[in-house]
Every structure is written in structure tokens, then in C-alpha cells.
Amino acid sequence: MDTIEGENEAENTEKPPFFKEWKSWYILVIGELILLIILFYWFTNAFS
Amino acid sequence: MSLLDWIVLAGTMLFIVVYGVWQTRGSKNISDYLLGNKKTPWFTIALSIMATQASAITFLSAPGQAYTDGMRFVQFYFGLPLAMVVLSVTVVPIYHKMRVYTAYEYLEKRFDLNTRTLAAFLFLTQRGLAAGFTIFAPSLILSSLLNWDIYITNLLIGSMVIIYTVSGGTNAVSQTQKFQMGVIMVGMFIAGVMVVSMLPREVSFGNALQIAGDMGRLNAIDFEFDLESRYNIWSGVIGGFFLALSYFGTDQSQVQRYLTGRSVTQSRMGLLFNGMAKIPMQFLILLIGAMVYVFYFFFQPPVFFNKVLLEDARLSGNRGQIVELEDQYSKAFFERKQKALDYVRELNTGANQSDEALNSLKQADQKLNAIRTETIETIKEIDKDADTNDTNYIFLNFVIDHLPAGIVGLLIAVILSASMSSTSSELNALASTTVVDVYRRRFKKDANEAHYLNASRWITVFWGAYAITFTMFANRLGTLIEAVNVLGSLVYGTILGIFLVAFYFKQIGARATFAAAIVAELIVVYCFAFTEVPYLWFNVIGCLPVIAFGFLFQQFIKKEVGEG
Numbered sequence: 001m002d003t004i005e006g007e008n009e010a011e012n013t014e015k016p017p018f019f020k021e022w023k024s025w026y027i028l029v030i031g032e033l034i035l036l037i038i039l040f041y042w043f044t045n046a047f048s
Numbered sequence: 049m050s051l052l053d054w055i056v057l058a059g060t061m062l063f064i065v066v067y068g069v070w071q072t073r074g075s076k077n078i079s080d081y082l083l084g085n086k087k088t089p090w091f092t093i094a095l096s097i098m099a100t101q102a103s104a105i106t107f108l109s110a111p112g113q114a115y116t117d118g119m120r121f122v123q124f125y126f127g128l129p130l131a132m133v134v135l136s137v138t139v140v141p142i143y144h145k146m147r148v149y150t151a152y153e154y155l156e157k158r159f160d161l162n163t164r165t166l167a168a169f170l171f172l173t174q175r176g177l178a179a180g181f182t183i184f185a186p187s188l189i190l191s192s193l194l195n196w197d198i199y200i201t202n203l204l205i206g207s208m209v210i211i212y213t214v215s216g217g218t219n220a221v222s223q224t225q226k227f228q229m230g231v232i233m234v235g236m237f238i239a240g241v242m243v244v245s246m247l248p249r250e251v252s253f254g255n256a257l258q259i260a261g262d263m264g265r266l267n268a269i270d271f272e273f274d275l276e277s278r279y280n281i282w283s284g285v286i287g288g289f290f291l292a293l294s295y296f297g298t299d300q301s302q303v304q305r306y307l308t309g310r311s312v313t314q315s316r317m318g319l320l321f322n323g324m325a326k327i328p329m330q331f332l333i334l335l336i337g338a339m340v341y342v343f344y345f346f347f348q349p350p351v352f353f354n355k356v357l358l359e360d361a362r363l364s365g366n367r368g369q370i371v372e373l374e375d376q377y378s379k380a381f382f383e384r385k386q387k388a389l390d391y392v393r394e395l396n397t398g399a400n401q402s403d404e405a406l407n408s409l410k411q412a413d414q415k416l417n418a419i420r421t422e423t424i425e426t427i428k429e430i431d432k433d434a435d436t437n438d439t440n441y442i443f444l445n446f447v448i449d450h451l452p453a454g455i456v457g458l459l460i461a462v463i464l465s466a467s468m469s470s471t472s473s474e475l476n477a478l479a480s481t482t483v484v485d486v487y488r489r490r491f492k493k494d495a496n497e498a499h500y501l502n503a504s505r506w507i508t509v510f511w512g513a514y515a516i517t518f519t520m521f522a523n524r525l526g527t528l529i530e531a532v533n534v535l536g537s538l539v540y541g542t543i544l545g546i547f548l549v550a551f552y553f554k555q556i557g558a559r560a561t562f563a564a565a566i567v568a569e570l571i572v573v574y575c576f577a578f579t580e581v582p583y584l585w586f587n588v589i590g591c592l593p594v595i596a597f598g599f600l601f602q603q604f605i606k607k608e609v610g611e612g
């Protein structure tokens with residue numbers, strides 16, 4: 001079990017691709033969602 | 049279908065099956081068979097997650113929904129990216145740490161065997177039915193529109209999936225899903241380009257968007273909080289979040305996809321990519337539906353899209369009435385077409401008369417819709433049991449009637465690919481849960497690897513046969529995509545509640561959680577049977593009582609223990 005937890009800690013501290021930390025990925029995903037909602041709001045109003 | 053369509057369709061299907069079997073031949077142990085030896089890279093995981101969720105129903109129903117109800121269905125997915133982030137932060141590291149084969153295995157480590165069995169049972173019940181549904185839905189529509197025998201269609205789709213899923217296990221599922229997603233993306237892109245390019249020369253893409261918007265088909269966002277409204281931003285973000293959290297965090301058909309990742313990073317990236325790609329993909333599919341809606345302003349649609357039911361109505365002795373309605377519909381269509389062309393002319397010349405032209409167009413549209421409604425009522429009078437919701441037939445009608453040879457075959461390959469990709473994940477997950485959570489845990493604890501591998505293969509065959517058998521007895525359906533989501537929402541909330549207690553409320557024990565889960569499920573069933581609450585809220589209604597009653601029951605248990 002120690003080995004498994006040790007391996008897991010290594011996995012958790014593994015850096016994500018393209019960014020320095022995972023927080024940046026999470027912000028990107030949520031930021032895209034907000035952007036899409038704004039774009040859809042514009043889209044809905046622009047054509048109705 | 050032309051010979052070219054058959055060649056494209058048969059070639060694509062044959063390639064998928066052969067590729068799946070050949071690429072993943074020779075699984076030697078259960079870890080390889082059920083988890084792919086945890087070697088899958090994130091991009092394959094992401095495509096696999098998307099292919100599992102996007103069944104044939106997505107591609108048949110969603111464009112039809114945009115046609116009849118507009119694009120507001122896209123809001124259903126707004127909670128998904130949030131759920132992907134929460135799962136990446138919390139659940140993925142726990143599953144990797146525990147080195148589990150199934151999500152339910154974790155529940156025994158946290159609670160007890162009963163809670164694990166309850167969650168596995170809810171999953172097997174719901175997913176077993178859904179697997180049959182995933183095959184049946186496209187079969188019903190394809191057989192109806194192309195005069196294929198529905199039983200043979202069910203059998204063919206089911207058998208193709210069983211062959212490569214049994215042969216290669218989870219690896220075969222992931223590998224074939226990559227190719228299936230490729231077919232789906234190319235097919236839908238071509239359909240989108242074709243529908244816009246086939247509009248009359250004077251109607252630009254901008255004009256088409258304007259007409260769709262004016263007719264209420266581009267309603268992608270609705271901010272009004274209304275519990276009666278099935279899709280608005282609030283039900284999408286809140287209900288959709290709970291549904292996605294439960295589906296991706298606790299449904300083995302999805303958990304198994306990212307458990308194959310070789311590290312936490314690979315699994316997380318797979319989920320996050322899905323969180324970023326899903327809404328744009330769904331938006332584009334709905335937009336294709338909105339464009340099909342505009343296309344039918346200029347090319348006459350059938351008065352009712354389920355042609356088999358229409359023909360049955362004609363042959364029932366009310367032929368005269370139906371033919372008369374069709375004549376009226378035809379005249380009303382040409383009137384509306386003229387008004388639509390007038391409106392486009394006004395838009396393009398920038399004249400001030402466009403409001404007037406739009407009002408005329410709306411009146412002509414109402415007239416056309418009134419005749420369609422009357423036709424549907426007539427069909428219903430002739431056959432009281434007839435399912436007169438033709439939403440699922442709209443897109444495929446367009447494909448078959450208007451797209452050129454070769455493309456029709458490709459689009460039908462899209463539908464079948466989507467059906468097979470979801471079904472294969474479902475069979476794989478059903479087999480994993482049955483073997484790991486039931487068979488190995490309760491019946492045969494100390495057998496060797498070869499035995500469990502063999503058992504996994506036979507149980508996959510069993511679930512495949514079960515799904516096909518379900519399709520043979522399935523009969524009438526409403527809007528397919530909704531029916532699947534309603535079915536899932538009946539149990540997802542409760543399962544999610546159990547997992548949320550497991551992850552975040554360490555003070556609540558096994559007995560309290562188990563009892564709370566039973567109460568929560570009864571509340572959901574009551575709401576489904578006796579109230580009008582929209583189904584997305586079932587995910588919240590099922591989840592929160594598990595936590596609330598869990599706390600409450602835990603107090604009683606504490607007292608009992610204290611008094612004892």
C-alpha cells in the first residue's frame with residue numbers, strides 16, 4: 001500500500017501538459033464555458 | 049440506397065469490426081481486458097469518452113430537436129465542463145490511488161459490501177436497459193425509413209459490437225471509438241456543408257440564420273428561471289452539473305474509459321478535453337438541425353416525417369382525408385416558400401419592408417403548421433396507439449431524400465458508428481461490473497486470471513444477447529434522446545449521492561448511507577410518477593436526500609450505539 005500511495009503522490013505532482021499547474025487547465029475549461037455562454041447569448045439575441 | 053451507399057456503409061462497418069479485432073487480439077489477463085493494462089493516452093481517452101456519450105440518438109434526435117424546438121437543448125450540457133473539473137480534482141486521483149477496476153469497488157473500501165452491491169445493482173439495471181435502447185433507437189428509424197427488417201438490423205448492430213468487444217475488451221472499445229469518432233466528425237461536417245450549399249442561390253448563410261432566428265430556432269440561451277421549462281440555463285448548469293457528475297463520475301461505462309489512462313494526468317486530460325469540446329460539438333449538431341429547418345422552407349418537407357405511420361394512415365380507409373390534407377399542405381408550402389423568398393429579398397436589399405415581409409412569412413408558417421397539426425391529429429384518430437412524435441425522423445429523412453449517393457451511405461455509417469461506440473462501452477462496463485462487483489466478489493473469489501478473463505468474455509456475450517433481446521421487445525418511444533436521459537436521471541442522482549457521501553462526508557457511515565439511498569430513490573420514483581418536475585431535476589432530487597438523510601440517520605445510529 002505504501003508503494004501505491006507513493007506512486008500516486010508522484011502522479012499527483014506530475015506536471016500537466018502545456019501549463020505549469022493544473023489550476024491553469026481548470027481556469028481554461030471554466031473560462032471557455034463562460035465565453036460560450038456569452039457567445040450563445042449574443043447569438044440568440046442577434047438573430048431573433 | 050444506391051450501390052455506392054451500400055459500398056461506403058458496408059466498407060466502413062467491416063473495417064471497424066476487423067480493425068477492432070485485429071488491433072487488440074490476444075488479451076492475456078483481466079487487467080488487460082478490462083483496463084487495457086492502463087496504457088491509454090489522453091487523446092484516445094478523450095475520444096472514447098465523447099464516443100461513449102454520443103450515441104446514435106445524439107445524431108438522430110438533436111437535429112430534429114433543433115427543427116421542432118430550437119437550439120435550447122444545448123443548455124443541457126452547460127454543467128458538463130464544471131463536472132469535468134470537479135472530477136479531475138477529486139475523483140480521478142482517488143480511483144487511481146485505489147487501483148480499482150470499477151467505481152463501485154471503491155464503495156466497499158469506503159462503506160461496506162451492501163452499499164457497493166446496491167450501487168452496482170442500480171447501474172446494471174439502468175445500463176442494461178439503456179444498452180438495448182442504444183441499439184434499438186437507430187434500428188427503429190433506419191428500418192422505418194429504408195424498409196430494413198428491424199429484427200435483422202438489431203441483430204446485425206448487436207452482433208458486430210459483440211464480436212470486437214468480446215475479442216479485445218476495453219482496448220477494442222477505445223481503438224474502434226477513435227475511428228468511429230472520425231467517421232462521425234467527417235459525416236456531420238459534410239452534412240452541415242451540404243445543407244447550407246443546397247439552399248437556393250439567393251439565400252445566403254446569413255439569411256438562413258436570420259430566418260431560423262426569426263422563427264425561434266436559434267434560442268440557444270434562456271435566462272428565465274422556470275421549473276416548468278425543461279431547458280434553460282439554470283436547469284442546464286445545476287441539473288446538468290449533477291447529471292454529468294454522476295454520469296462521468298459513477299457510471300462505469302464512463303469511469304472505465306478514463307481508468308484505462310496510464311496516469312492521473314492522462315485521465316484528467318481526457319476528461320478536460322471532453323469538457324471543452326462537448327458544447328461546441330453539440331451546438332454545431334443543433335445548428336445543422338436549424339439549417340435543415342430553413343432548408344425545408346424552400347424544398348417541400350413531408351407533412352409528417354414518419355412515412356410508415358403516414359402510409360398506414362393512408363391505407364386505413366381515411367385515404368381521402370390524408371390526401372386532401374397533403375394537397376392543402378403542398379399549397380401552403382408554396383405560399384410560405386414565396387413569402388420566405390420575399391423576406392430574403394427584403395433582407396438583401398436592406399429595404400424597410402422587412403418587418404412586414406417577416407409578418408407575412410410567420411402567418412404563412414402558422415398556416416402550414418396548422419395543417420401539419422391537423423394531419424397528426426388525424427393519424428392519432430386513426431391509430432390511438434401511434435407514436436406521433438416524428439422528431440427523430442426529420443434528419444434522416446433529409447439525408448435520404450436530399451443528399452447525393454455515397455454521402456447517404458456515409459451518414460448512415462455515422463448513425464451506426466455512434467450506436468456501436470456507445471453500445472461497446474456499455475457492454476464492456478456491464479461485463480466489468482458483473483465480474484468484478486458480483487461474480488468475483490460474491491460467487492468465485494479465488495479463481496485464476498484465465499478463469500476471470502474467460503468469464504468476462506462470456507458475460508460480455510450475455511449482456512450483448514440481453515441488449516439484443518430487449519430490442520426485440522421494445523416497441524414505442526417518445527423523443528429518443530430524452531428517453532435515455534430520463535432513464536439515467538431516475539438512478540443517477542441516488543448513485544451520485546452515495547459517491548458524494550463517500551468522497552466528502554466521512555462522518556456518515558455505511559448503514560446510514562444505505563438507508564438514505566433507498567429513501568432518495570423512492571423520492572425520485574415518486575416525483576417521476578406523480579409530479580411534473582422536469583427530469584433534469586431528478587439528479588438533484590436524488591442526490592441531496594442521500595446526503596441529508598445520511599446525516600439524519602447517522603445521528604440515530606450514533607444514539608443507538610451510545611444507548612447500546
